[in-house]
Amino acid sequence: MLRRVSDDVTEALRAEQQRFEAALAEVNDADALYELQVQFIGKKGSVSKLRGRMGKLAPEERKAFGMAFNEVKKAIEASLEGKHRAIKTLQREADLGRFEDLTMADTMSPVGSIHPVTRTRRQLSRVFRKLGFDVVDGPHVEHELYNFDKLNIPADHPARDMQDTFFVNGPAGETDSNLVLRTHTSPVQIRTMLGRKPPIRIVAMGTVFRKDDDPTHSPMFHQIEGLCVDEHVTMADLKTTLYRFVGAFFETDLKVRLRPSFFPFVEPGAEFDMECPFCPKDDAGAKLPDCGVCKGSQWVELGGAGMVHPKVLQACDIDPQEHSGWAFGFGIDRMAMLLHEITKLGLLFDGDARFLEQFPC
Numbered sequence: 001m002l003r004r005v006s007d008d009v010t011e012a013l014r015a016e017q018q019r020f021e022a023a024l025a026e027v028n029d030a031d032a033l034y035e036l037q038v039q040f041i042g043k044k045g046s047v048s049k050l051r052g053r054m055g056k057l058a059p060e061e062r063k064a065f066g067m068a069f070n071e072v073k074k075a076i077e078a079s080l081e082g083k084h085r086a087i088k089t090l091q092r093e094a095d096l097g098r099f100e101d102l103t104m105a106d107t108m109s110p111v112g113s114i115h116p117v118t119r120t121r122r123q124l125s126r127v128f129r130k131l132g133f134d135v136v137d138g139p140h141v142e143h144e145l146y147n148f149d150k151l152n153i154p155a156d157h158p159a160r161d162m163q164d165t166f167f168v169n170g171p172a173g174e175t176d177s178n179l180v181l182r183t184h185t186s187p188v189q190i191r192t193m194l195g196r197k198p199p200i201r202i203v204a205m206g207t208v209f210r211k212d213d214d215p216t217h218s219p220m221f222h223q224i225e226g227l228c229v230d231e232h233v234t235m236a237d238l239k240t241t242l243y244r245f246v247g248a249f250f251e252t253d254l255k256v257r258l259r260p261s262f263f264p265f266v267e268p269g270a271e272f273d274m275e276c277p278f279c280p281k282d283d284a285g286a287k288l289p290d291c292g293v294c295k296g297s298q299w300v301e302l303g304g305a306g307m308v309h310p311k312v313l314q315a316c317d318i319d320p321q322e323h324s325g326w327a328f329g330f331g332i333d334r335m336a337m338l339l340h341e342i343t344k345l346g347l348l349f350d351g352d353a354r355f356l357e358q359f360p361c
């Protein structure tokens, strides 16, 4: 049988198509795909070159070859188009994978934790709000008037010497500005009594400053104070509130006791203790004496309290014949130390990450 020239050209065309399909299967990116396109159907591509051989065909063979050529070229173009879409889809998925998912928590980055003092402040705030107290704050730089005078601590009162105080220059550098870094949160009580009418139920908490600096004292520490002013308020209300507070805070029933003491802004004054919530117990629930917190006494000293001195009420334009009040205060840092079994006060303020990392969020 006579073999026609067009058979050879068509065979070459099919062979190029097969070579193209094999090469296409290896292509994975747009650049390689473009190169393939140029290599086969570009102006000087191997498939395009075969078209040039059409001129050598007999006129009757040209039509069959032309149809075969167009068929192959269309098939190659369709394959290129399909591959192009597949590469774009893969690229988009890869890009999506590379973008940060902003809704996902980044578990690789180091995150801070809540400082034990802040954590304790929040716990205290939560408990006192539940007990019906407003949480209020005041300035850290105070007038002596609010920090001392209106708290029944006049200029010559020995209590001012007890509280070694940081005095602060005035805005223009005045050394007689009568400004101090507040030595307690009590001036917030004064500001509240001057600004509100009874009934008053507030707790003030925050940073206070004294010149103490030894292993058990820091020049900067944190205090919380509570104040209640109303008609017929008594020590019994104070003790009940402290009892409710420690029970809610430590989530167990704990006794509270008051011991007579002196603070110039209360009369009578007391120190208050709570039953130790940390004592180990035997199998029958009886407390064992070897407690590292209370040293076997079964009591933990918390702070000071008492009935608001009539002179303090008068200094805040509240008539002590009509209203009475009580107040208490204690250290937040000490509470944080008790809760987290921290043995050294300085650890709270050194900013040592190795210590703070032990309190994950």
Ligand SMILES: [Zn+2]
Pocket (backbone or CB within 6 Å): 276, 277, 278, 279, 280, 291, 292, 293, 294, 295, 296, 297, 298, 299
């Ligand atoms: Zn104990």
